[in-house]
Amino acid sequence: MSIKFDFVSGDELLVLCDANGISIAEAMLKREEKRSELSREELLFEMRLNLDTMRSSAKKGLEEKQYSVTGLMGGDAEALLFYSRGKSFSGESTLRAAASSMAVVEVNAAMGKIVAAPTAGASGILPGTLLTAAEERGWNDDVLVMGLFTAAAVGMLIARNASISGASGGCQAEIGAAAAMAAAALAECAGGSPLKALHAAAMALKNVMGLVCDPVAGLVESPCIKRNALGAANAMLCADMALAGVESIIPFDEVVWAMHSVGKGMQTDLKETGRGGLAATPTAKALRSRLKTDL
């Protein structure tokens, strides 16, 4: 019997997983096999290449100070990593994941190579959290590659039913989506059920619902880099909550629907135009005009 491995909602995904006794990652991989006509091995290899680039971007950002094209940002990831070794409020693993997430986006701002996940501006969260968890828990690359497929499934559902672009949905669609993807991946890699993984994703989205996209001078730097640190902490917290048995009262699909309607209602100034929110502050305006003349 040929099974149709497609799903357009979290509910359909859960039914598919339940009926076949498979994980979200496995369901996504099977869907991709049908969709792309590539073999399982080819798909795993392609995702492995993404993992390799993620790893090298995180390493680069933590080991060498990165300065953005504008010179506005740089070196924060390294500072946070150094601090994480001492006494802190957030705890060492959260701070290491946050530092690693910032590192990737600093590399991005310095015209380095990254993997969009789901976008360039939110590219730190998935590698930052997954790679840090892998170091602490001894997950091998096979586990991580499957985690990236879990993340891809969640991101695909958000992209299809809401948005993963700051220009159409605000920052919730980028940092929110990335955190939801990472939360589900962490939960599933740690042995959580598909349902728990979707609870983790739903909670991560809820935590930043309504977050606006207000880049200073229209650039992928401030506040994007620090919001990747927030996204990493959000993902880890929500994965932990889901694994502890905490459930999202509103199911994943409805959270995505709500996020979509909030995104549609958001003023254009707050959707990646660089005109509203933080970008409209006197400091941001001064930076914008300084960059225009200095660069």
Added chain:
Amino acid sequence: MADYGAFDIVGPRMIGPSSSHTAGAAKLSYTAWKIAGKDVKKATLTLYGSFSDTGRGHGTDKALIAGILGLKPDDERLSSAYALSKQKGVDADVVFSDEEAEHPNTARIRIESKDGSVTEVVGVSVGGGNILITNIDGFSVEFTAEYPTLIIRQRDVPGIITKVTGILADNGINIAFMRVFRQGRKEDAFMVIETDQAVPSDAVKKILSLGPDIVQVRAV
């Protein structure tokens, strides 16, 4: 509703900082370089709209220069494009224009080849690193460069399209999308054919040998 695959969400591997302003710009220019198909002597890269406003901070200028040097959009040398163009002796002129453009992320890429020929390509970066080529040498066209693409300039005469698609069929090449663009009846027209397989140079030669009704064939 758009359908997304796993690698549309986790991916692409790209040079930052922006998928639209950096990766998309690099792809635009790389595609223009392939359309020109010859060694570049001089290029004028004009940025419009948001490309012009925020291009410097996003490295849009560097991405555009990298493209006409033949660097792929994920080449880590993108950030040193200015130095590379000097090294290669390519004269790259970047213009930040105040003129209005239909789409905010528009670039005009004018390439002067070493043999003196000039190619001018206009395109837009539509988001997520995806592009649309909208004009070649003054002709309105529309293609994404996602597929191997044949751009044929031909005389607008009956039967020419059948002859071209016949050659493709003989070579086992499946056509994914095809459009014909013309300025007026019996004038020069463009055929843009997007294929599932790459078009071998033998097939390109055969199309060229169809006679004077085929003015130019470019495979991207």
